[in-house]
Amino acid sequence: xxxRLHEKHRxxxxxxxxxxxxxxxxxxxxxxxxxxxxxxNRGFTLIELLVAVGLMVVLVSVVVVxxxxxxxxxxTANSLVEISxxxxxxxxxxGREVASTLPVDSPNTHFVVRSLNSSPSWLNQDPFPVNRSxxxxxxxxxxxxxxxxxxxxxxxxxxxxxxxxIARICYRxxxxxQGSPFTPRxxxxxxxxxxxxRKGDGSLQAWASDLYRANPQLQITYTIAYFDxxxxxxxxxxxxxxxxxxxxxxKIRFDLLVKKTERIESDRQITREFLIPAGTTN
Numbered sequence: 001x002x003x004r005l006h007e008k009h010r011x012x013x014x015x016x017x018x019x020x021x022x023x024x025x026x027x028x029x030x031x032x033x034x035x036x037x038x039x040x041n042r043g044f045t046l047i048e049l050l051v052a053v054g055l056m057v058v059l060v061s062v063v064v065v066x067x068x069x070x071x072x073x074x075x076t077a078n079s080l081v082e083i084s085x086x087x088x089x090x091x092x093x094x095g096r097e098v099a100s101t102l103p104v105d106s107p108n109t110h111f112v113v114r115s116l117n118s119s120p121s122w123l124n125q126d127p128f129p130v131n132r133s134x135x136x137x138x139x140x141x142x143x144x145x146x147x148x149x150x151x152x153x154x155x156x157x158x159x160x161x162x163x164x165x166i167a168r169i170c171y172r173x174x175x176x177x178q179g180s181p182f183t184p185r186x187x188x189x190x191x192x193x194x195x196x197x198r199k200g201d202g203s204l205q206a207w208a209s210d211l212y213r214a215n216p217q218l219q220i221t222y223t224i225a226y227f228d229x230x231x232x233x234x235x236x237x238x239x240x241x242x243x244x245x246x247x248x249x250x251k252i253r254f255d256l257l258v259k260k261t262e263r264i265e266s267d268r269q270i271t272r273e274f275l276i277p278a279g280t281t282n
Contacts (some may be wrong), residue, residue: 083258087270090212097272098168100148104248113226114242122175128194128206137177142170144224152195152207168196218258223279227251248279
């Protein structure tokens with residue numbers, strides 16, 4: 001009897017012991033799960049945030065530098081294409097007109113070459129009767145003034161018609177006015193051609209057209225030199241002066257210089273010699 005009681009109490013003790021062990025192991029599992037959850041919910045440290053911000057700044061800086069350089073490269077390429085295309089059209093027109101120059105000994109003719117200063121003097125009043133629409137612009141005195149045959153569109157008549165005849169031809173610079181304070185824009189300097197024809201009543205009729213429209217951010221200079229036989233080389237007037245030749249030169253040289261800017265990495269120069277057939281017989 002006593003033995004049975006002893007075994008019965010012993011079995012109950014073991015059951016309690018096993019139950020205690022299961023309880024303790026369950027608590028340990030809960031504690032481990034809590035620690036794991038805490039580790040998962042833990043935020044970034046200050047050092048980790050600083051490293052992440054630093055990497056982001058470096059990445060954004062690289063992207064910005066690449067974008068800016070690619071934009072500058074595209075702008076430079078566009079400027080060079082514009083210079084080449086406009087310069088080619090300008091030289092073609094000048095070549096045809098200069099080749100048709102009349103001899104200086106012809107009635108009512110002359111051949112005048114002028115050199116402009118680095119900061120040319122601008123005339124607020126146009127000496128030629130050119131009809132313009134819009135704001136008043138400023139012009140320089142002609143760089144080249146001569147008589148020859150040319151073609152232009154006469155839009156002063158209705159309907160407009162194409163004319164091809166002998167006229168007085170002048171090449172000069174024109175500066176368009178800047179925009180208002182609310183719509184600012186850079187003033188654009190344009191190489192302009194003015195054609196003058198004397199009407200039956202003796203008055204002058206003038207037409208103006210753009211020969212070279214450059215980007216306002218580009219710095220461009222134009223120079224014209226004439227070939228002198230006695231000097232066996234090209235000559236040009238002093239800055240701000242003009243020369244009225246008594247004999248027609250056999251050729252002239254036109255130089256268009258685009259100075260180095262943020263868009264252009266180095267100076268760009270377009271040079272062309274124009275033969276004057278009437279001057280080769282002098």
